[in-house]
Amino acid sequence: MSTFLTEETTQVTEAAVSTRLSSLDALESEAIHIIREVVAEFEKPALLFSGGKDSVVMLHLATKAFWPGKVPFPVLHVDTGHNFPEVIDFRDRTVERLGLKLVVGSVQEFIDRGELAERADGTRNPLQTVPLLDAISQNKFDAVFGGGRRDEDKARAKERILSLRDEFGQWDPRNQRPELWNLYNGRHTVGQHVRAFPISNWTELDIWRYIERENIELPGLYYAHDREVFARDGMWRAVGEVSQPLPHEEVIVKTVRYRTVGDMSCTGAVESDAATVSDVVIEVAASTITERGATRADDRISEAAMEDRKKDGYF
């Protein structure tokens, strides 16, 4: 890295300057603009960071937005207690590497205190809303960055980049502010907060191409590996402490990878030989099934599963 101090000593990238950005560069610039707007206009933002690929891309964008300074906000993780151990390990290493503060909201603690009840199906994903809203109000976060993308789900497709939440964290889809040009209106009253989705316009393929281009590290379970699994609800579920097969469910070893990383208890693996990021880009480009449809039991409950969770304050 050369010094910036004088023109003479500045090393200049000799790339030919095109007058048109590639779609990835345009999406990156848009996301960085939004991240900087939120940091400039809000008192206390935080970034939701699960170690999942979208939140890893969000954090990478934040490091680029403020280079050579530190990312100027903490990261927030809602730990369901059902997370993959290697993802928690990845989360901790990333936070350490970037010198960030990590705030954890724990579903387990709420269950232990009797403030949340375990669901009959064992899934803890929908239980994240209460600890999330609690962490937001305890820490007085007024803006929370999320890695939500509009191509993920029909309800997300209608959500604004800056999405106002009321005192109860609720999203009101029929009463959203119009979002015009690149002018984002984040005004809110006491008790309200804003969810900010800077990568709203990215698709799953954009995410993977960007991970490839930027050489971004991800938890290993996004790439093909051998794992003990059993079949349930038409998905391959990992065997783990919180994800045990029933007596009739046969455990076998398969070469799998994860397209999304949520709880062990509701995230399915897909059979895949994609062991490198370029393999994954090719696989995603050719895929005929959406990532949530392929891998999330919680989104299969009804056509409006995500909409209902969002209205209650979910991510």
Added chain:
Amino acid sequence: MSTNANLHGITAELETALPTTLFRFATAGSVDDGKSTLVGRLLHDSKAILADTLDAVARTSADRGFGGSAGGIDLALLTDGLRAEREQGITIDVAYRYFATDQRSFILADCPGHVQYTKNTVTGASTADAVVVLIDARKGVLEQTRRHLSVLQLLRVAHVIVAVNKIDLVDFSESVFREIQADVQQVARELGIGAAALGTADHIDDLLVIPVSALDGDNVVDRSERTPWYDGPALLEVLETLPAADEIDTQLESFRFPVQLVIRPQGALAPDAVAGGLDVEAYRDYRAYAGQITEGSVKVGDKVSVLTPGQAARTTTVTGIDFAGESLQEAFAPQSVAIRLAEEFDVARGDTIAAAGTFPESTADLYAALCWLSPKPLREGAKVLVKHGTRTVQALVRSVSGKLDLATFKLEGASSLELNDIGHAQLRLAAPLPLENYLHHRRTGAFLVIDPLDGNTLAAGLVKDHPGDHEDERYSI
């Protein structure tokens, strides 16, 4: 031209090798003109709909006894995202959809056409490179069509394409199509839509009018054999080849850069950058201005002016353009970068860096066209907030000088504006802003009007020149 065979997803390696560009477009139409179906058709035929989504839509279609084509699938269901929309069969809010071809990645803002059409169309069109307006071939040009075209002209959308839909229901009749085409062009002439009136470039000779059947797919992705009298391109071909808005007006003279924040890490350098070999001593006093270039381009060594409202412009030289550890020689809209300047000026959020000598004086008198987007009406004497670039100031509404009749394009007297009205108003700002005419500066000529009480967005504002020196009197908006 594009065919299904070379669309998204077939040859990922090739796609990775050839970076695509981004193109944003919106759709606008009246109720029941088949807009959702057209959007569904574009997504379906460009293979952007994956199997599980299609299965879900097929199940719902079957439950409701839908008997159309596309294998009995109601394509409109692909875009209806909210429970109420699916239950009532209407579209409530702007939905964003994504698909890609070998040439381009598309962001589609699907704007519903019912009650809040102005709000939705203005929202979708504000970021669009092109807008597709739908007309039902059986109904022809409606008042709603005139209103849509009027709004698009007001916002100076770079390209307008009119899709005459349901051409199958008029037996693919050439005479019906030609009649509608002539009506559309008549409206366009009245409005001044087209290359000459846009005054920007000769990219469009006229409004493009395409006969389509969204239900059956004619002229949507592929040219149809059932309209032999139409020798123009299919809709997707047009969308793949039109220049994006920032390709049309990227030029050095108009470099504009609203400062979002100052990057000045002092001791707090990023640990990963330091671990990667960043020269800590050299970066101890680093200071750069972060923002997104809204217009034009900038090179290291360029003379620029720093505009701080209320102060005289200060001129200096660009000494560096940084992007996350890369030093760039040149940057252009819409890149997000950090700019270093020769002089240690006090520059802060809300200031604008612009090509030297090209920027107008800041002013506290704002003349504007307002698209009123709130159920709460605008009254003379109201106190509001104006958000322009990276600055928000208080403002007083001094007068409303008229309301546009969207059907006749004439300004009529009015002293208030209500939901979906477009009118002219004069505001007095609590602090001056570097305002520019929207006709020539889509970003620095745009602003939001915000309610100081609840923070809601009340209006989309377009800066006009002061009365008297307005150059576009013929079309009064």
